[in-house]
Amino acid sequence: MLDGTSKPLLKVNNLKMHFPIYRGILKKQVGAVKAVDGISFDIMQGETLGLVGESGCGKSTAGRCVLRLYEVTDGNIELDGEDIADLTGPQLRAKRPEMQMIFQDPQASLNPRMTVGSIISEPLYEHRKMTKPERRARVDELMDAVGLARRFADRYPHEFSGGQRQRIGIARALALNPKFIVCDEPIAALDVSIQAQVVNLLEDLQEKLGLTYLFISHDLSMVRHLADRVAVMYLGKLVELGDSETLYTAPQHPYTQALLSAVPHPDPAKAGNIDRVILQGDVPSPANPPKGCNFCTRCPVATEICHKDEPEWRQIGEGHFAACHLIK
């Protein structure tokens, strides 16, 4: 899927998203929830970058920032050579067709009062000058592509199962021929037997249409299967990024190690002899992150320096980045 000649389609540099906290009758700002606090990564053309982390670590916010669903606090987002972080109004709107999103909950992201046909054609209606029959033809094409029968176009979302609803969401995301798609936990709400169907569909579409994915998930085994490279996020910051083979076989950051060892193994023979790192406690609040390294409160190997200085995001191997004082 990847070769040395591919160029980055998306470049994110020092992206920050702080949500202000207001208190009192005068609504004075008393602080900020640092949901995303300075993350940088690239995604190559045709590549899948997996973004993993626990709930509340800011991975969904990061995905939404990249699509400019928020006004970002700071940083650059370069899509196809153009910085979109500060675009507004018509210029931003003109960029929207190139980047799309597949949402987690297919139930909540489809309007229950619209037919499947109108849901899929809505982006066309908004962004393309097409006649009704042209739109209808494109809807048919899209429904074929995601494996839904054309005759379902006049039905409503409640008539479909979870897996089929997710296919409708995918068809809608594909309507405008985007280059880049953010998949925000697209399989989390689905049953195991249906998850595989949707994942295979995403892979087929990528191959056929040359799509680039940012795949956000907390399912580490599915990310390993899908992603070429994986970024691990903790409390608004990236802690490690590397190609999925290296990251899964030789994780460097203590958080990545703990996260991977926590995944239960579907093999009772192996389950007994895993060296498991069990993290104590919970993720601290992003409104009041700990001093020094974000992870120092739960890190099993933290030393004095970890409580004082913030570790620098640096390269530790070929295409392998991490932020930790203890990695040589």
Add this chain to the structure above:
Amino acid sequence: MLDARATILDVANLKTVFNTRDGMVHAVNHVSFSLAPGELLGIVGESGSGKSVTMMSLLKLLPMPPAEITDGDITFDGRDVRAMSDDELRRVRGGEIGFIFQDPMTSLNPVFTVGFQIMEPLRIHLGLNKKAARIRAAELLELVGIPDATARLKDFPHQFSGGMRQRVMIAIALACDPKVLIADEPTTALDVTIQAQIIELIKELRQKLGMAIIWITHDLGVIAEIADRVAVMYAGQIVEHAEVSELFKNPQHPYTRALLETLPDMSGTRSKRLRSIDGQPPALGKAPSHCEFAPRCTHAFDRCLKENPKRRDVSDNHDVACWWDAKTGGAADA
């Protein structure tokens, strides 16, 4: 079906239906299993496979009507549960059988302190006075690994994180020293790191207290980790049942085999493509007259669409409900 070990809970031929406006829904179709003291039975299945309804039926926790238990025997500790009066049932629920539910936020009452909610079963079931109950509640919180237990009794559920709330739920379930603990997807709503904490806690508590546990989940990884025996459910029926290592080593039912193959491998090499199970789980509008998995099964033949298979023994501790024989690849002689 099982060997003659001592059993604490025995369920035979349980059938539960819901009478709805759109007709009858056959949620649980003749489910049988038993549980030995101190054992951990895992129940796996997709949503809608009847795992939760089976467990709720045991203690009549379902709203009746619309739910109705139409057939079967439930024996708990030598007593017939179906014949119990409401008063007797109330003593068993939360007393001798503890429940942990999936979502710790919605199963704790937001307007009462955590201490009050742990003390409630102690006072009702064990008749402790307020002071004794408070001391015991603090012990329980400590047991489930909540630091500074006595002070935290005064806190409300929203002051705890998700993993902590689930620990509180476990403390409540364990309050009266139950003989059986039913855990309905206790880690599904939690992150993997917190899930690992809870699994470790349950393992520890099991060793300390020795109760039998029924653990419902859809995650085969979790099952591999903690269960002694596993029952796989599909469309309201148990389709395969075996000791845990046997099930993962030697799965017989095409559904179990497919489920295991759909899981991406965390170690080893990355597979090219995931095996998927085509089609959808069935709607349960009719009582099963044929194998419910047949329309999605790659091994189905004519008999599968005509007759519903009964569970047959494969080996001592392994049975399967399927007409197809995984060993020969042909029809099973049953």
